[in-house]
Amino acid sequence: LQLSQAATLGMPDAKIELGSIYEGGTHIEKNLSEAIKLYRDAADQESANAMFQLGRCYLLGIGTEQDTANAMTWLGKAAHLDDELACYWMGSLYYEGKYVESEPIMASNFYERGATLGYSYSQNKLGAMYRDGIGRDKNLEQAFSLFKLSATSGNEWGQFLLGQMYLNGSYIEEDLNLAKKLFTLSADQGLADAQVELGAMYGKGLGMPADRVKSVELYKLAAEQGVAVANFNLGLIYINGDGMGHDLDLGVKYMSKAAHLGMDDAKEVLVMLKTKYGIESE
Numbered sequence: 001l002q003l004s005q006a007a008t009l010g011m012p013d014a015k016i017e018l019g020s021i022y023e024g025g026t027h028i029e030k031n032l033s034e035a036i037k038l039y040r041d042a043a044d045q046e047s048a049n050a051m052f053q054l055g056r057c058y059l060l061g062i063g064t065e066q067d068t069a070n071a072m073t074w075l076g077k078a079a080h081l082d083d084e085l086a087c088y089w090m091g092s093l094y095y096e097g098k099y100v101e102s103e104p105i106m107a108s109n110f111y112e113r114g115a116t117l118g119y120s121y122s123q124n125k126l127g128a129m130y131r132d133g134i135g136r137d138k139n140l141e142q143a144f145s146l147f148k149l150s151a152t153s154g155n156e157w158g159q160f161l162l163g164q165m166y167l168n169g170s171y172i173e174e175d176l177n178l179a180k181k182l183f184t185l186s187a188d189q190g191l192a193d194a195q196v197e198l199g200a201m202y203g204k205g206l207g208m209p210a211d212r213v214k215s216v217e218l219y220k221l222a223a224e225q226g227v228a229v230a231n232f233n234l235g236l237i238y239i240n241g242d243g244m245g246h247d248l249d250l251g252v253k254y255m256s257k258a259a260h261l262g263m264d265d266a267k268e269v270l271v272m273l274k275t276k277y278g279i280e281s282e
Contacts, residue, residue, distance in 0.1 A: 180201055
């Protein structure tokens with residue numbers, strides 16, 4: 001009731017919060033039209049957050065017809081008012097080219113704006129663009145600096161990306177212990193890519209004694225999140241009996257999952273198993 005009263009009195013933050021409650025149907029009947037109305041009212045009061053919410057709704061067709069042009073207008077306005085999420089979304093729209101034509105330079109400019117505001121996910125994206133030379137001249141020093149900023153803030157992707165640089169000796173000297181530490185921090189936050197990378201380090205004994213049990217444990221965590229390479233690696237381990245005991249049925253199960261996720265190498269292994277042993281897979 002107090003939130004509704006605050007919105008009625010014209011407070012934009014209250015309108016946004018009430019709009020999100022109507023959108024999510026939290027403790028109130030879902031009403032997307034009312035959510036859009038509240039977001040628009042707050043946006044008309046120059047609230048950058050409301051502009052972002054309104055642009056998001058237009059982009060995804062939430063409570064309104066999907067309208068890319070309107071979405072870009074509102075998201076762009078929010079970004080220019082330094083809404084960090086709007087900067088990230090605009091960067092991603094121009095980078096991915098899903099709703100608008102891909103423009104890597106525009107993408108990097110929006111990511112830079114978000115990174116300057118301290119948004120760690122924009123720092124990751126801009127760092128990757130510097131690392132790969134997309135939208136910016138290749139600059140590993142800048143990539144390292146941005147990944148480090150993100151990792152220091154506790155961002156799981158920043159920790160992973162910085163860990164990769166230490167693992168591969170990109171720009172800085174290879175440091176397997178630091179790579180392991182960063183991958184562990186990221187994996188503990190549930191990032192599947194880090195779980196796979198850390199699992200490989202344990203499996204190969206990189207910077208530590210080999211530990212097949214720990215490696216399999218990490219691969220399973222990533223496999224449960226639908227990561228093809230984690231399922232593939234588990235499949236090979238159980239098919240070959242690589243330090244974990246030979247379990248062909250379990251190996252085929254994981255390999256089939258990797259194949260269903262589109263991994264061509266997994267499909268080839270399944271064909272080989274059928275040809276050599278007559279093993280059928282789903």
